[in-house]
Amino acid sequence: MPQLSSGGGDDLGANDEMISFKDEGEQDEKIQENAFTERDLADLKSSLVNESETNQSPNAAAVRREQQNEHRGYQEKHREHLDGVSKHQDGGMYKAYTGYPFLMLPDPYIPNGSVSPSSNKVSVVQQSHGMHPLTSLLPYSNDHFNPSPPHLPTDMSQKGVQRPQSQDISGFYPLPPGAVGQMPPSMGWQSQPVYPLSSCGFRQPYSSSLPNSSSYPRFSHSLMLGPGMHPTGIPHPAIVPPSGKQDHHDHYDRNIKPHQETKREKEPKKPVIKKPLNAFMLYMKEMRAKVIAECTLKESAAINQILGRRWHALTREEQAKYYELARKERQLHMQLYPSWSARDNYGKKKRRKREKQQDSTTDPGSPKKCRARFGLNQQTDWCGPCRRKKKCIRYLQGGRCSSPTSSDGSPIDSPVSLVDGAPPRHLSPPRSPSPASPLHIPLNNKGADGQCY
């Protein structure tokens, strides 16, 4: 996959992918068809960034720094408070949530794809395994994007719902002083009709009263119906109890185990505030169930490969939607935890194969070293780890993207083309998985409908 710089921009995430459209001379009909051009999207993302940084205040960055200063001392208290809440709630029923109680209100324009350019509504994706206990009352729905899902009043998705402002989220789960309350109208959720929050969209999930259950399509049934649901326990979804395994998603189920509660009581630790989900993660959460159903796959690695391809197959508008969602998530996360830093979670996961790969002969190291090793042009050829090492190490040559490792694991001394000569995955039709991938996605799993790729 080419990583050539287009000088255009940084944006829309898979910048390199978009760049490759041009560099490889491939026709991206979608781009031509869509009102969004590559530049448009770059502008969009740029605007999103700008908006998030500037729209909420004259100088959001400065504000945040100020908030951090203000709350720096609060952080410890805040976490202590979280601990206190945790203990208070069933003595260990402090649930882990992997997302915020955002709403995934149905998008009137995204039944399965296209987005109405005129629509500015954005669905919030967050659901699933670490979910709000109250969502157990909600029927699971996988049709997040259905125009008018049965569980949601039609007018709600169209008009949006004003959240009662009298309820303060901080009263339902620990918030830094003024965290949400300080959200200026310009960035507050209430003020964003583009975010069709329902009455239970943001705050009410944390209300002591049962929320309207009609607006949690993002939450999966697996947890909604999970055992041990606390009827009122309402920590923020990004807060994960300091269980022994931070990187697992079934915090909820695990944390309701008595022995873990006992352990936690013995060793109270600070809850972990997880990173807000990025656009792709939101997309994965949204589409995972669909892929699983379509492809009858269970392995997440394989599913993620498919989702990665589908992600690149999305139109600009579709991707923009998720970037917008991600921006909202970050924005809210920033508001809720102004002193939080991604650094806080560094080291939570084990250092793993990356260290193993340190001496790997298949890993050329930096792109510069890679180019040198394979005799590629340092200025124009893309080479090297595609922004992450792991096993996803692809090399570009002649517009092809492939792996430096052969199927038997032996190192490859030079870049190779894809087996089928297919273009990079972002434009690829259904094709065989990368030879480097240990996962062999059963492409024929679904049949000839081409869904599973």
Next chain:
DNA sequence: CACCCTTTGAAGCTC
């Protein structure tokens, strides 16, 4: 049972 795999994006770190 801890970790791997696999994906993209954001953010932090290093040089």
Next chain:
DNA sequence: GAGCTTCAAAGGGTG
């Protein structure tokens, strides 16, 4: 500032 690393979700697979 470029390049690299870590983490976010997910759950079957692996040692």
